[in-house]
Amino acid sequence: MSQTVFEPAEVATPQRAVRIAVLGYGAIGQQLIEAIAHEVAPQAAICVVRRQALPLPPVAQTPLAVCTDVQALLAWQPDLVVECAGHAAVSQYVVPLLAQGVDAIVASVGALADAPLHGLLLQHAHVSGALLRTVSGAIGGLDALAAAAPAGLDWVRYTGRKPPLAWQGTPAAQGRDLTQLRQAETIYTGSARAAALAYPKNANVAAAVALAGIGFERTEVQLVADPEVQTNVHELEAQGAFGRLHLRIANEALPSNPKSSWLAALSLTQELRRLLELKRHRSPALQQPPHCCG
Numbered sequence: 001m002s003q004t005v006f007e008p009a010e011v012a013t014p015q016r017a018v019r020i021a022v023l024g025y026g027a028i029g030q031q032l033i034e035a036i037a038h039e040v041a042p043q044a045a046i047c048v049v050r051r052q053a054l055p056l057p058p059v060a061q062t063p064l065a066v067c068t069d070v071q072a073l074l075a076w077q078p079d080l081v082v083e084c085a086g087h088a089a090v091s092q093y094v095v096p097l098l099a100q101g102v103d104a105i106v107a108s109v110g111a112l113a114d115a116p117l118h119g120l121l122l123q124h125a126h127v128s129g130a131l132l133r134t135v136s137g138a139i140g141g142l143d144a145l146a147a148a149a150p151a152g153l154d155w156v157r158y159t160g161r162k163p164p165l166a167w168q169g170t171p172a173a174q175g176r177d178l179t180q181l182r183q184a185e186t187i188y189t190g191s192a193r194a195a196a197l198a199y200p201k202n203a204n205v206a207a208a209v210a211l212a213g214i215g216f217e218r219t220e221v222q223l224v225a226d227p228e229v230q231t232n233v234h235e236l237e238a239q240g241a242f243g244r245l246h247l248r249i250a251n252e253a254l255p256s257n258p259k260s261s262w263l264a265a266l267s268l269t270q271e272l273r274r275l276l277e278l279k280r281h282r283s284p285a286l287q288q289p290p291h292c293c294g
């Protein structure tokens with residue numbers, strides 16, 4: 001049954017606390033909520049969207065409201081929504097929230113490989129005026145790629161290399177015993193679009209690279225299961241009029257999810273800091289902690 005389990009009281013000041021909806025209470029969501037409550041926006045009201053209406057204990061004295069459907073979430077009137085629940089949550093929650101003018105930050109960037117969904121998100125953001133932000137997530141260098149793109153890029157390649165366990169529950173496990181892998185095996189080569197759609201929990205970075213550079217079709221992706229690595233390794237290579245880019249990043253995975261890098265949670269948190277600062281400039285009445293304000 002859909003419901004709001006617990007709704008924190010309105011802050012008793014003339015100013016209204018910023019209301020942050022967090023979609024997903026998994027490895028990334030829990031890190032993000034800790035960061036919000038302790039450092040990014042301690043005065044914020046937080047509503048966590050979960051699949052089940054189970055209450056959550058407060059984090060750093062911040063009560064956590066919980067709700068399980070979009071109507072309850074809209075009734076809560078969030079100022080912004082941060083998605084870290086998976087591709088399905090983008091169509092289920094981010095689309096209707098954007099349509100209602102709620103700014104959104106999306107971690108599941110690969111959902112935008114679904115072209116009609118991408119179009120709908122852009123249209124709602126355009127009509128409602130809400131901001132739609134995707135994160136660089138577990139990779140970096142996308143600012144350089146985006147800056148270089150208008151001058152012309154010849155090619156862009158992304159390689160995602162993770163320990164075999166990180167590919168469990170994906171197409172890579174079909175017809176292959178990942179626990180017996182003794183050497184690196186390429187499990188996918190192809191476009192960023194097909195990668196993002198086939199590996200929704202492992203190829204969001206491929207989508208972020210595609211969006212920053214030359215798009216979903218032209219971005220070349222290789223995914224590798226590698227028993228030799230202990231980290232999630234992401235490599236970005238590009239060549240164009242600007243010159244040549246080669247970036248390699250070795251990420252520690254989050255302890256509760258080997259598929260997801262800690263940097264992805266940090267990147268989402270950083271994007272939230274940026275958006276809160278922007279919103280403070282747009283709407284100074286919105287209560288925010290001083291360190292968000294530069």
Ligand SMILES: NC(=O)C1=CN([C@@H]2O[C@H](COP(=O)(O)OP(=O)(O)OC[C@H]3O[C@@H](n4cnc5c(N)ncnc54)[C@H](O)[C@@H]3O)[C@@H](O)[C@H]2O)C=CC1
Pocket residue numbers: 023024025026027028029049050051084085086087088089092107108109135136137138139200201202204205208256257259260261264
């Ligand atoms: N851009 C990037 O670099 C990265 C993006 N991601 C994206 O972030 C997502 C979350 O990552 P983790 O926290 O590590 O995953 P996780 O599996 O630890 O947590 C996801 C949570 O969301 C919940 N959930 C799933 N669908 C939901 C729905 N429709 N409504 C409400 N809750 C729902 C699940 O029950 C789970 O608790 C991934 O699925 C992936 O799409 C993950 C890693 C890197």
Ligand SMILES: O=C([O-])CC(=O)C(=O)O
Pocket residue numbers: 138200201202203204205206232251259260261262264
């Ligand atoms: O967290 C990571 O290392 C990257 C990841 O899962 C993704 O791109 O979906």
